[in-house]
Amino acid sequence: MKICRALLKYDYSNFSITILEYCSPDKCLIREKHYWDKYTPEYNIAKDPTAPMSGRKHSDTTKQILSDAKKGKILPNETKTKISDALKGKNHPNYGKTLPNETKTKISDAQPTSQAIEVTDIKNYTTTSYNSIREAARALNIHKSVIDNYFKNNKQKPYKGRYTFKRTPKN
Numbered sequence: 001m002k003i004c005r006a007l008l009k010y011d012y013s014n015f016s017i018t019i020l021e022y023c024s025p026d027k028c029l030i031r032e033k034h035y036w037d038k039y040t041p042e043y044n045i046a047k048d049p050t051a052p053m054s055g056r057k058h059s060d061t062t063k064q065i066l067s068d069a070k071k072g073k074i075l076p077n078e079t080k081t082k083i084s085d086a087l088k089g090k091n092h093p094n095y096g097k098t099l100p101n102e103t104k105t106k107i108s109d110a111q112p113t114s115q116a117i118e119v120t121d122i123k124n125y126t127t128t129s130y131n132s133i134r135e136a137a138r139a140l141n142i143h144k145s146v147i148d149n150y151f152k153n154n155k156q157k158p159y160k161g162r163y164t165f166k167r168t169p170k171n
Contacts, residue, residue, distance in 0.1 A: 002043055003043040006043060020035055021035075028049075029049045032049040033048065033049050036048075036049065114131060114132035114133070114134070114135075115132060115133055115167055116129065116130065116131055116132065116167070116168045116169065117129075117130055117132075117133055117136055117147070117165055117166060117167055117168060118130075118165070118166045118168050119136050119139075119140065119163055119164070119165055120163065120164045120165075120166070121162060121163060122158055122162060122163070122164065123162050129168065133147045133148065136165070140163065142159075146159065147159075147165055150165050151165065151167065
């Protein structure tokens with residue numbers, strides 16, 4: 001830790017601890033944030049007391065230690081159910097609800113519009129139009145990002161020596 005290295009390097013006698021304020025436990029994080037903003041302490045590695053790991057990453061060694069500590073532990077069924085539900089989206093506030101059509105329209109309108117494209121197969125001399133990049137990717141059995149990158153990198157060379165992609169206006 002940074003503070004430990006500094007204590008060893010500069011000696012304990014060059015550091016002091018000062019109590020700035022007494023407060024109730026429920027106010028500690030708020031007051032810590034206040035004093036952090038006021039003094040910006042050099043040795044406080046948590047930039048935000050409410051999210052101490054924000055902007056920091058575990059080292060590979062620490063990740064291995066954490067992984068080893070979890071190995072062999074059996075999770076209670078209740079925990080497994082919570083994890084499963086979270087992965088399925090069941091914890092979402094709208095899970096299982098039927099939204100009004102007006103709300104569905106607003107959500108749909110807020111989504112980015114799909115991009116119609118033409119795919120030319122230079123081996124078979126055919127051109128096929130698709131309503132979206134995702135639809136074309138599905139038809140070609142490739143990932144959508146392949147076509148996205150084709151456009152992003154302004155590629156001219158046919159993908160896999162066979163397909164070229166061209167954006168087209170939607171009808």
